Amino acid sequence: MSLESPAAELSLDAAAERAAILHKQLHHHAWRYYSLDDPEIPDAEYDRLFAELQQIEAQHPSLLSEDSPTQRVGAAPLEAFDQVQHSIPMLSLNNAFADADIEAFDKRVREGLELPETESVAYFVEPKLDGLAVSLRYENGVLVQAATRGDGQTGENITTNVKTIPSVPLRLQGSGWPAVLEVRGEVYMPLEGFDAFNKAAAAKGEKTLVNPRNGAAGSLRQLDSRITASRPLAIYCYSVGEASDGPIASSHSASLERLADWGLRICPLGKAVTGANGLLDYYQFLGNERSRLDYDIDGVVYKVDRFDQQRELGFVARAPRWAIAHKFPAQEELTELLDVEFQVGRTGALTPVARLKPVFVGGVTVSNATLHNMDEVVRKDIHIGDTVIVRRAGDVIPEVARSVVERRPADAKPVELPSHCPVCESHVERVEGEAVARCTGGLVCAAQRKEALKHFASRKALDIDGLGDKLVEQMVDDGLVKSPADLFALELAQVASLERMAEKSGQNLLNALQAAKTTTLPRFLFALGIREVGEATAAALANHYGDLGSVMAADQESLQTVPDVGPVVAKHIAEFFAEPRNQTVVDALLAQGINWPAIEKRAPEEQPLSGKTYVITGTLESMSRSDAKAALQALGAKVAGSVSKKTDGLVAGEAAGSKLTKAEELGVPVLDEAWLMAQIS
């Protein structure tokens, strides 16, 4: 296709000629993009062609036709939808749930066709999309009408809405289509579009869509098609209704190929199979694929492929004898919310968990489902006693999608965040603006014990040589250690009995524990695992208050006068020490002989390195750069990220790079690790 540039003002004839070219180009590129997922031109080029056609149509309104690609943007709102009589009824399908139903279906088909035992039936199988069935009527290749299924005989005229769906061709391409062609298919909302739409709606505080099927159905029922145009919708076509010249092919599979040639979008997962085994194998295959698809499906449709055989089998009531829907287990079900309990995670986060009246959903019986956090509980307006929709898609953890507020009983109770941890009874803290609530009993809470102990023993905390994560986990699992102070009461026989430990390694560990008892106040404060108190904050606290008692006694206001401590961190620190269980742990540690050299408390300007600025670079042997930074800050120095003329010294470890070169150029003193250690000591 040639890409011509727009003309400013054209005569009617020239405009008509150009508009025809643009129609063709835009239809072609929309088909490449939306139906084939294989665009030939960049989006910007498509937009330019589109704008050019809009301009021509604005200048010459007589050129505006029903099938113009510009007509996808929606039109002025309707008062109501007109009714449409389907010339050939839109059928429904009988449903099957068990493999035995499918074997019986195949048997009925073979009997109906009087096939010998040895002959298998040729079927065509395809996903059953969870969207809204529509019929598209093309006259002389132009889309003239789109309708909902309604009751199968009469539907609603939703032409203006359907025209906004990019993968619905407004004009058929190629050749050979009958003068009247009515195509049936499913309009759906791709999951990616659904998620994006809901994210944007939630961010604007607007109503979110309940699920993709409701999203598709609701979008098509808008009287204002401009709203439909803003919704991410797509179509897959799956059959032919009226065709003015008779059947367009001799089989279902061949008819889908013809529809595809005419630019209609066909699901690429359709497949020809034979016999009941072929049907069931495909069901298995699609069941496994289901969670990876970009659209919701609720089953598989099996169809006898040959049209002559379809005709022979005919219909019962409103459903064909030659087709059946094999449903997947529902991914959403209704049940009753019996209670909400709170689980404590290893970091202390409290997660509300719904206790449900057991319900079969997504192929399993679900009696618990996550409610994520309190913000979600409030957003979904969930009360205990409510009827709720439980969703389990694929292997995803079951969740409560929402409450059915209309069915709320009078005695339903709001969900309340507990004030105390259900595991250790320490009080629960919820920082304003944060979704997660947490237990403050980090050191004593059984749920958090392992993580708290790993942190306590880690290199930057008490640095207990040989006490790795695996050993901590074993000690907790065996009930040897509940709180950090228990570590220091361990006996050789207990330690030596642990996996991969023996007398010698056990003794080494006890020696390491003994050595770790002498530490520093910053390390001790850091080891306590107070939320958001890293090494630098621990050092600043030690330096500011000088002793542990003063840190523990400080109120939030005072804590905020410590360098780098804001209101949130001050709250964490004050709440940690206000918790009697944490005080008990600190006392027990001191009783075990944990000690540190006294800090000589000085006014900021009296600190040995106050007023000095240092930069640290390269790898230090005895400590990390962040430890070194905290140590220098504790001595009153500032630690900057880059070297300048104002830098008082560059502490350079191994493999120092450009900062060292810059310091040498500027004549900034280069200091080694020995200097640093001397300052600290």
Ligand code: 5U1
């Ligand atoms: N994929 C697909 N869905 N679906 C729904 N094919 C299909 N065919 C249907 C329906 C109602 O009916 C035909 C058997 C006419």
